[in-house]
Amino acid sequence: MNSFKKLFSTEKGYIYLKLCILLIQILPIISALLALISSSIGFLKTRDKFLKDKYNYPFLISGFLMILSSIVNNIQNKDFLINNNLNTWLGLFNWIPYFYVFWGLQYFLQTEKARKESLYCFLIGSTPILLSGLGQYFLNLNGPFKLFFGLIVIFQRPLCSSMTESEIISINGECVSGLTSFFNNPNYYSIYLLMILPLALSILIYTLKKMNIINFLPLSLTLVILFSLFLTYSRNGLIGSFLTIKLFIDNVLKLSSFKKLASTIFFILILFLIYFLIVQDVSGTIPDQLKDKFLQLNFSNILESPRIKIWTKTVDFIGERPIFGWGANSFQYFYNLDSNSFQHHSHNLILDIATNYGLTSALLIYINFSIISLKSLSYIQRIIVPKVHQSFITDLGWSISALVVSFSYLFDVTYYDYKIAISFWIILAGSKCIYSNKNLIDI
Numbered sequence: 326m327n328s329f330k331k332l333f334s335t336e337k338g339y340i341y342l343k344l345c346i347l348l349i350q351i352l353p354i355i356s357a358l359l360a361l362i363s364s365s366i367g368f369l370k371t372r373d374k375f376l377k378d379k380y381n382y383p384f385l386i387s388g389f390l391m392i393l394s395s396i397v398n399n400i401q402n403k404d405f406l407i408n409n410n411l412n413t414w415l416g417l418f419n420w421i422p423y424f425y426v427f428w429g430l431q432y433f434l435q436t437e438k439a440r441k442e443s444l445y446c447f448l449i450g451s452t453p454i455l456l457s458g459l460g461q462y463f464l465n466l467n468g469p470f471k472l473f474f475g476l477i478v479i480f481q482r483p484l485c486s487s488m489t490e491s492e493i494i495s496i497n498g499e500c501v502s503g504l505t506s507f508f509n510n511p512n513y514y515s516i517y518l519l520m521i522l523p524l525a526l527s528i529l530i531y532t533l534k535k536m537n538i539i540n541f542l543p544l545s546l547t548l549v550i551l552f553s554l555f556l557t558y559s560r561n562g563l564i565g566s567f568l569t570i571k572l573f574i575d576n577v578l579k580l581s582s583f584k585k586l587a588s589t590i591f592f593i594l595i596l597f598l599i600y601f602l603i604v605q606d607v608s609g610t611i612p613d614q615l616k617d618k619f620l621q622l623n624f625s626n627i628l629e630s631p632r633i634k635i636w637t638k639t640v641d642f643i644g645e646r647p648i649f650g651w652g653a654n655s656f657q658y659f660y661n662l663d664s665n666s667f668q669h670h671s672h673n674l675i676l677d678i679a680t681n682y683g684l685t686s687a688l689l690i691y692i693n694f695s696i697i698s699l700k701s702l703s704y705i706q707r708i709i710v711p712k713v714h715q716s717f718i719t720d721l722g723w724s725i726s727a728l729v730v731s732f733s734y735l736f737d738v739t740y741y742d743y744k745i746a747i748s749f750w751i752i753l754a755g756s757k758c759i760y761s762n763k764n765l766i767d768i
Contacts, residue, residue, distance in 0.1 A: 338366035339433045346446040346751065350454050350507055350517075353743050354476055360747055361422070364429025371432050380697060380757060383689040384424040387682075390649075390689075391417055394682040398652035416653020416681065419741055420690075423750045434755040441719045443755065444524050447748070448546060451521050455546075457481065458506035458514065458553050480509045486614060502614035503558035508742070515562030516739040518554045520726050520748055523569050525550055527722025530577060534718065558615045561737050565729050567596060572725045576706055577718070632672055632736075639671040643679045650683040670741075674734035691734070697757045698727035704760035720759050727756040 345359035368375070375381060395413050402413075434440055460466040461481050468481030485500040503511035529543035554562045571592045575585050603611050603619045642651065656671050671677045678687035701724040705717055730749055739745050 333362075333366055335366065335370065335432075338363045339439065341366075342430060342433045342751075343443060343446045345747075346443055347450045349744050349748055350450055352477065356747065357743065360426055360430070360751075363433065364426040367429035367432030368425065371428070375428060378428070378761070380693060380761070381424075381428055383693040384427065387686040387689045388421045388424055390686045391420060391682045394649040394686070395652065397649045398655075402652055402655075412654060413652050419653075419746070423746060426747070427750050427754050430751060430754045431758050434751075434758045437717065437720060440723060440755050440758065443751070444528065444719055444722060447521055447524050448528065451517075451546075451550075454506050454517070455549050455553060458504045458556070459549070461504055461506060462556055479507050480505050481507075482509070482511075486612065502617075504553055504556040506553075508744075510739075511557040512559050512561065512737055513739045513742050513745060515554060515557040515559035515565075516730065516733055516737070516745055517748070518550050518557070519562055519565040519569065519733060520730050520745075520752065522547070522550050522554070522566060523573070523725040523729065524722040526569065526573055527719045527725075530573070531718045558612065560619065561733050563599075564596065565733050567592065568732065569725055569729050572702075572728070573721070576702070576721055576725075579706075635672055636676060639673070639676045639680055643676065643684060647679070647684045650679060650681045650686075653681050656680045670738040672737050674738050674740060677738050691731070694727075694731045694734075694753065697753055698724060698731055701756040701759045702728060723752055723755045723759065726752050 341359045341363035345356045345363060348356040348359070395417060399413055434443060457466070457479060461484065465484075465487050466481055467483040468479050470479040470481065471477070472479075482501040482505040483499070484504075485502060501511055504514055505511050506514050508514040508517065525543060525547040529540070529547050532540040532543055551566060554566050571588060574580070575588060580588060600619055603616055606616055639656065642656070656677065657669060671680060675687045675691045678690060702721075705721050705724055727749075730752070734740060740749070
């Protein structure tokens with residue numbers, strides 16, 4: 326009995342969390358198991374406070390509505406070949422377990438020390454992913470590689486730019502425009518990089534302020550992340566990286582409201598300048614893959630943009646069933662039935678949830694994401710002052726990561742990859758702990 330208690334003690338729960346973070350990318354199944362064990366320990370320790378936390382209610386209500394939506398759509402969708410009953414219920418696993426993990430893991434992320442150690446785990450765990458991406462670009466290490474009977478899949482999609490036309494034909498055109506590393510798609514890799522970029526920047530600034538010198542390891546890690554982000558050729562990733570840097574400048578330099586406004590205008594002008602330079606490509610050095618991505622934006626006729634067309638059609642679907650949606654994975658069925666192009670999702674998380682489970686669930690979830698990340702950032706803005714609380718610079722990384730990834734979900738849906746989702750929910754839990762949960766037992 327004593328050995329059982331030790332196995333599920335507070336100390337062990339915190340170790341499980343750190344191991345979970347370290348293994349997210351390389352052993353996702355084991356990481357998921359560790360996340361559930363750790364969050365269960367945390368939940369048991371704080372179960373009497375669960376209903377006292379107002380930030381749990383949007384997720385709790387959304388979970389109830391999602392279950393109700395699944396019941397309703399199992400009845401209503403019998404005339405459609407959308408999906409079977411099993412898929413409808415399996416879709417709930419993309420959300421409800423994470424609501425539970427979000428609360429349970431907060432117990433282990435209350436202190437600045439715990440968040441800093443977890444942040445280091447994120448960055449250490451990113452090392453094989455970054456090296457894999459560099460190998461894909463410089464050494465043409467193409468996958469997919471499957472280990473342990475397919476439990477681990479390293480996609481390493483072949484890069485079109487590194488192949489001849491005959492080689493592309495030989496693989497039926499199944500190559501990608503940008504870096505993927507362990508992920509299936511460049512956009513997924515770019516969101517992962519966006520998630521860890523603020524964490525790396527916060528450690529770089531923290532070591533600089535503490536030691537008054539630029540530490541080689543944080544600097545190298547940050548530069549590799551930025552370089553890898555560029556090589557994904559993801560518009561979302563490139564814009565997100567500029568937003569991340571802007572938020573760090575605003576907060577670390579403690580800019581006034583007027584200066585923040587000026588920096589925002591400057592930031593927008595820089596983005597338009599970059600867009601112009603990429604599209605015009607006067608020097609002829611811009612990679613075709615990147616130029617094609619920006620040409621698709623089509624500012625001269627924005628309503629004809631593929632993304633706008635997808636969003637418009639998705640809004641029509643939601644309008645037909647705004648309360649409970651159409652059920653999990655329904656977007657693929659309806660959009661591809663009514664269009665010549667194939668799309669996996671709506672490229673907007675709010676629209677995607679609303680299509681599947683209804684508008685109420687979508688707004689409750691996304692608004693809660695935004696409130697938690699913005700309130701966390703606002704709290705840090707008040708406590709970071711020159712020569713005081715410099716340790717909270719690392720907390721700034723958590724807040725900015727949660728905010729930037731939440732913002733990116735408005736333009737692409739990379740959420741449904743477990744490695745992305747669990748990383749985001751842990752970061753969201755850590756961000757919330759920055760300004761709340763002060764009454765929980767300290768680990």
